[in-house]
Amino acid sequence: MTTRLTRSIILSAGIALLITAAYYWLLNETRLLKKAPKVTRYQAEVNIRLGAPENVTSPVADVQKCIAIIDDRLTQVRYEHTIKPENDKTFTISIDGLTDTTGLKELLTGNGSLAMQEVYDLSVFANTLSSANNALANYFRSHPEDTLLRQNSQLSTIEYPLLSLLNPARPFTGGGGGMVYPGYIGLVAEKDTALLRQLLEHPAATPYWPADNRFMLGKNDGYGVTQGTQLVYSIKYHPPRITNKNIIRAEAEYDGSTNEQVVAMDFDPAGTAEWERMTTRNINKPIAICLNDKVMSAPTVTMAISGGKSRITLGRSTDNEHGKILSILLKSKELPLQVQVNQAHFSPARPQIPAVWPYALLFMLSFVIAMTVQWLIYRLNKN
Structure with a gap:
């Protein structure tokens, strides 16, 4: 009896160990049970300084x-995270579990200034770009003595200083057969954005340019834009009627x-009414959603x-952290x-040690099932 029990315990433990090891392998070494790709995590040490312009006193209440x-x-x-004061204006922030290193600065420094603005498309700029x-x-x-010309040698060798940097947008055929212009007026290489702005x-x-025009840059808006380029928009710049104050939910x-x-x-009643008015007068036209x-x-x-x-x-x-940061900025109080x-x-970041209890629970459950099956087989054979 004792020998049979010992063998059953050893066999059950072996079966349970094999099942637990197989589960661990499937979960960590194959894609069969994986729900999402692994995300690289970081630890960050960020030193920040708070204050108004130089020689202007910052109230203690504003710092707090x-x-x-x-x-x-x-x-x-x-x-x-932890926030440690270095002096009355300088702080060191330690963060663990960071996955989006590019969005952290925006989270710490940004105010999420939202504005809905109407735009001019290329139908307005088709001829004026060439004239400019x-x-x-x-x-x-x-x-020839112009500072901008002397600092940028390529301008002295081309006849198209503006159009060599700005690639005008192209219209496309809409659902009704007519020509439709995208919301942006052109594309520019990221390395040339500063020079283009000086020319514009x-x-x-x-x-x-139109009297109320203001040029703004934007990221790829789904038009198959080549990587390393920015979109150039012409904004009808007026004091925005829809801002952060009109947002009641951002997710x-x-x-x-x-x-x-x-x-x-989701907008409040005032923002809802203005959004309906704005979209009504801009049917078949783009509206720019601007942030900072x-x-x-x-x-x-x-x-x-x-x-x-x-x-x-x-x-x-694959990482929704940038979206979380943006939604927080839209709802956050102004700094x-x-x-x-x-x-x-x-x-x-230090690798996270996987929790042991799920594997221990699986081992115990497998062990009990294996022992129960062997006991049932023993009872059936005895009868």
Whole structure:
């Protein structure tokens, strides 16, 4: 009896160990049981400075309020963090479990300044871009001493100073057969954005733009834009009638139909009414959704939108953390002081030790089942 029991215990333990090992292998070494790709996590040490411009005293209450807002933002993203004061204006923030190193600065320093703005498309700029380009070329030919010309050697060797940097957008055929222009007027290489802005704002070019025009840059808005380029928008710049104050909900979501990350927003009654009016007068035209003077998205309005809902498209991504950061900024209180990142250091986080209890529970369950099966077989054979 004792020998049979010992053998049963050893056999059951072996079976349970084999089942547990097989489960661990399937979960960690194959894709059969994996639900999502592994995400690299980092530890961060960030030194920030709070304050107004130089030689302006920052009230202690504003410093405390600023730190409280930053602490709340980090908590909402569920970062494990500590904030340590170095002096009355400088703080060191330690963060564990960080997955989006690019969005951290925006989270700490940004105010999420939202504005819905109407835009000019290329139908307005089709001829003026060429005229502005010729005006710039004539100016540089007659002013060889110009600082901008001397600092950028390529401008002295081309006849198209503006159009060599700005690639105009192309219209496409709409559902009704007519030509439709995208929300942006052109593309520019990221390395040339500063030079392009100088040309667009040059006195020789500005007379050709609409009086209320303001140029803004934006990321790929789903038009198959080549990587390493920015979209150039012409904004009808007026004091925005829909801002953060009109947002009552902002949540990061995933659109399964397009495989894109989005931030869905709900507006208050005033924002809802204004959004319906704005979309009504811009049917078949784009509206730019701007954040911190950058265009996040410029969808074309197909019908008037009632109900006070909108969303910002962030593009395709496996990590929804950027969407979380953006939704938090849209809802967050405004920082009373300017936040400057002095230094940021990132290092890979220590590997997380997997929890042991699921495997222990599986081992015990497998052991009990194996012992029960052997006992039943023994009883059947005895009878």
